[in-house]
Amino acid sequence: MIVVNLQVSPKDTINTIPPATANIPRGSLLGTETISSAEILSLLKIAARMNPRKIRPLLRDKRVLLLFYEPSTRTRSSFEIAAKSLGAMTTLVLSSGSSVEKGESLLDTVYTLRAVGADVLVIRHPYAGAPLLAASHLDIPVINAGDGMHEHPSQALLDAYTIMRHRKTLDGLHLTIVGDIYHSRVARSAIHLFSKFGAKITLCGPPEFLPEVAATLAKGLHLTRSLEDALRGAEAVMVLRVQKERLAGKKLSLQDYVAKYQITIERLKLAKRDALLMHPGPIVRGLELTSEVADCPQSAIVEEVRNGVPVRMAILARALGKAK
């Protein structure tokens, strides 16, 4: 565990700030920043053995609680199907229509779900750090299904899994991420994960979506404003969604964004010939990419969603110590 020494000298005044991650239940998955490359590979290996079409009751009698404070289609359904494919029971709790609407705190809600018998808790939350807060107060594993702008580790893992299916290894991958990186938990999780394997990562976007400070997130990140530069030689291109409302009040107009940063068939040709076109979804056709790109042979968008199920099966099995 890394401990920050506030004082360098004199020696008698060393005070340390205890990390909240010190007492996180085993099996939790809060982010890709805090998980080792060995653990990542082990998860991907487990995922490769999972078959969502064949029910394996590894998690029979286990209760998986899905607590979603934000709308979600793929993450939610894929965690639910993953849990059920392992024979677990699932219960979905949404912030609307639950006691959350009555002003209950996050901790009181998770204590309640623990009390009704949850064995593992999957949380999607609009605030960064919410799953960590829950995990540091619980004795059951917590899975982060996306927290604010912070992390979305299961998405990064399923992206790694998808790339492995095409490239065999993650080592030295040339990855380009294009779009609204500032607001993206997917980008942060991907950067942490792939940089652990020595990936060459290029980040591309306008200053509104890609502040200079982004380069400090991991070692060896390359920032560029030029999409052409970013695409050249890329083996995988990860495109991120652009929300119109995030451009409100900014200098950049939607038209400018499309003109400079939209992925088109022409532009995609700058990347390696068999480069994978990835997108965490939901996609907005005609904005961050053209419809042709979304449906082109290089597009792995649907495959990513499909791979989400075995990867989340692996995450749940690991959480409950049943990963064999």
Add this chain to the structure above:
Amino acid sequence: MSQKATGNLLIRGGHVIDPAARIDAPMDILLRDGRVADIAPPNQLRDSVSESFDARELIVSPGFIDLHVHLREPGQSYKETIASGTSAAAAGGFTSVCCMPNTLPVVDSPEWVTWLQQRDRGAMVNVFPIAAATLASKGAVLTDFRALQRAGAVAVSDDGKPILNDAIMRETLRLASEINLPVIQHAEDTRATEHCSMNEGPTSFRLGLRGMSASAESSIVERDIRLAQQFTGARLHVAHLSTAESLKEVRRGKRNKVRVTCEVTPHHFTLLDEHVRDYNTNFKMNPPLRSAADREAILVALADGTVDAIATDHAPHALHEKVVEFERAMFGITGLETALALAITHLHREQKIPLFRIVELFTAGPSRVVNLKGRGTLVKGSHADVTIFDPKCRWRFEVAKSRSKSHNSPFDAWQLTGKVVATIVAGRIVYRLV
């Protein structure tokens, strides 16, 4: 020990540091009838009826003055009361505290200013109210400065809700300048900090938290100094200054003879934004913890005299307001009981800033900012407010033992050097280390 207000008290054998009077020498002090009756080199004072206080090995200083505390009354006594907050102040060596008006309701009338000072509030130290500059601190209609000052307000401020409108700020400075009343500004361009919960930088990016830029503070400091320059006698005080850029503005203002002063908090000279680390809400305050470069600049400014005062921005909050998601947590930490020890540990021992300067930042400096006559010094005839501390004592701060009603401190279990041994208000010992 007699605690009668009229009793005499002879403080013997201590080393007096009184920066206002340029004293840094062994001295004995006789307190009588709430005033300093005499101060003289050791063993010269004789007073047969005196109680005496043995201050050998200790520093005897004018009572500390905190320009920035939130006592939470009226309206939020679940966080703190005047009684509990001033009890914590006494334990921290503060004999006077200036309380901010962002209460429920806002202290924007002479009646509330009077109410804050009533004996029934149970204050253990002197309470000097700071009144709101605008009604309900809404930044629209100015309060009655003259009436507020007459009722006892020592300054006006819309702390927490900075005055953004240029015309309103200009009018505030103009009217306050006519009656020599300081205007305290929480410098933050809130139009640029919406939804932000910490400093903008690598840590906020990593944690996925929206960050407040340093310029959101310094742009307001720059504007306020520019406006203050327009009125002779206008006094602008920058609350909890936290960035290198703001310090540049204050330096420039002082060079141009603008009457601008500023305060810095112990947490800003001790901690960095990177210490937020895992969304620890006890490291969430406004202004936020800043970068290492900002802290460096603050340390330089504390040493070279640019900073006028150390103020705690003591901001107590209940557990349920802090043990929540980081972005939902309230801004602020408690600070009265750790201020001196953090100053001695980090400014004196680490940065080698002389004790004389540190005492100045707790006494003469803040006294000048809000014009507290006869306080912040121990010259004959001044108020008998005295802080006695041991600059070498090593101790461990345990927030569970805090006298504040709230426990939102990032310094729990910290090993610190420098401990208050006794706090004397108007000649009465209100705190004594056991």
